[in-house]
Amino acid sequence: MTSGSELRARFEAALMPNYGTPPIALARGEGCRVWDTDGRSYLDLIAGIAVSALGHGHPVLVKAVAEQAATLAHTSNLFVHERAVELAERLIALLRDGTASDPGDIRVFFANSGAEANEAALKLVKRAAGAGRPTIVSTDGGFHGRTSGALALTGKPAFRAPFGPFGVDVRFVPYGDPGVLRDAVDDSCAAVFVEPVQGEAGVLPASDGYLAEVRGICDATGAAFVLDEVQSGIGRTGHWFAHQAEGVLPDVLTLAKGLGGGLPIGACVGFGRYATAFAKGDHGSTFGGNPVACAAALAVLDTIETDGLLAAAAELGGLLAEEITSVDSPLVAEVRGAGLWRGVRLSSQAAANVQTRSAEHGFLVNAVTPDVLRIAPPLTISREEILEFTGALPAILDQSAAEETPA
Ligand SMILES: *Cc1c(COP(=O)(O)O)cnc(C)c1O
Numbered sequence: 001m002t003s004g005s006e007l008r009a010r011f012e013a014a015l016m017p018n019y020g021t022p023p024i025a026l027a028r029g030e031g032c033r034v035w036d037t038d039g040r041s042y043l044d045l046i047a048g049i050a051v052s053a054l055g056h057g058h059p060v061l062v063k064a065v066a067e068q069a070a071t072l073a074h075t076s077n078l079f080v081h082e083r084a085v086e087l088a089e090r091l092i093a094l095l096r097d098g099t100a101s102d103p104g105d106i107r108v109f110f111a112n113s114g115a116e117a118n119e120a121a122l123k124l125v126k127r128a129a130g131a132g133r134p135t136i137v138s139t140d141g142g143f144h145g146r147t148s149g150a151l152a153l154t155g156k157p158a159f160r161a162p163f164g165p166f167g168v169d170v171r172f173v174p175y176g177d178p179g180v181l182r183d184a185v186d187d188s189c190a191a192v193f194v195e196p197v198q199g200e201a202g203v204l205p206a207s208d209g210y211l212a213e214v215r216g217i218c219d220a221t222g223a224a225f226v227l228d229e230v231q232s233g234i235g236r237t238g239h240w241f242a243h244q245a246e247g248v249l250p251d252v253l254t255l256a257k258g259l260g261g262g263l264p265i266g267a268c269v270g271f272g273r274y275a276t277a278f279a280k281g282d283h284g285s286t287f288g289g290n291p292v293a294c295a296a297a298l299a300v301l302d303t304i305e306t307d308g309l310l311a312a313a314a315e316l317g318g319l320l321a322e323e324i325t326s327v328d329s330p331l332v333a334e335v336r337g338a339g340l341w342r343g344v345r346l347s348s349q350a351a352a353n354v355q356t357r358s359a360e361h362g363f364l365v366n367a368v369t370p371d372v373l374r375i376a377p378p379l380t381i382s383r384e385e386i387l388e389f390t391g392a393l394p395a396i397l398d399q400s401a402a403e404e405t406p407a
Helices: 004-014 059-071 082-097 114-129 148-152 157-163 178-184 210-221 291-306 309-325 351-360 383-403
Strands: 026-030 033-036 041-044 106-111 135-139 169-173 189-194 224-228 252-255 266-271 332-338 341-346 366-369 372-375
Touching (some): 041 383, 082 106, 106 114, 114 224, 114 252, 148 157, 169 178, 178 210, 189 210, 309 332, 309 341, 309 383, 351 372
Parallel strands (some): 135 169, 135 189
Antiparallel strands (some): 026 033, 033 041, 252 266, 341 372
């Protein structure tokens, strides 16, 4: 096997420098464990950024993907195939069953990523709103993807600045503040884009009742409520979708990360008049809803259901948060989030250091911001694996705290 250092050197010479060079080269995975190219093993507590919902090499997903690849790997959208129809029907049923009210018509468009799901949502709301509503409202610190439309909606000025103007009229508001939102949304607005919890801002939840406030503001003004559940969806919070915990339905819902369990797929779901706002020819994707990706997603949904992984995410996520909270370290300022999706806010900008020390101890976590660690393990993680991590955490944090240069 090529060594990690050799692979990293080749990476650096052959790949564009946009990611920097990641410190670890992974070779394989099994369950919640991965191995690097030098044979070291790690407990995976980030799951490819909340993607590998079933962990690595899950037999149900492997079988589904292998069988579909051998049967019909690709059709394009010139042809109907059963997996995409089945997957759309499954998502619609999960959304219908999860709400007390009648959501009306629900339809799905399949893309290949979160950014593309949001691009579809952006075109959909513009199509539905017409020319008289050119403005989109989005939130500071929010993240919707790196393609130009999705980036235009992303509330991180450093990500946007070098690449604009985008030709999208976006009004940014502070996240979680319904009063400011009410003032910002008027009848010139096609839509409000918002995440139920801002993942890339450090698993930062909105204030209580925020989604219901967004719903009310959109109803009052006629703007579409677009909920980006690319990171929060598919069981991550202990519910199929985070909005189901609030009893609030959006007009448009976007999904991706956990949906394919590691295969690339995204979805844009329209409710009511947004279900059928696209006319024939309005949008498309060669790979979107590819049979192999859809087969993987069906395997993910089946396994979450049959193995009770929603309840497990709620219970084990609670255990994870409790155990981290009870660690006696001056570095831990706050543990937030829901289910198996947690942000650990540190009392200093030590997240990168804690990430490095964790890897040295055999645990993969993510420094999502300078002062927040993100933990988003496979939904299949066991109680023992969580305790293995939280048992090692005091030593990791002590080491990191000792390396902090006092201010
Ligand atoms: C990751 C993410 C995206 C972008 O998804 P990609 O698949 O990387 O394009 C969009 N929205 C949210 C909330 C995300 O977490």
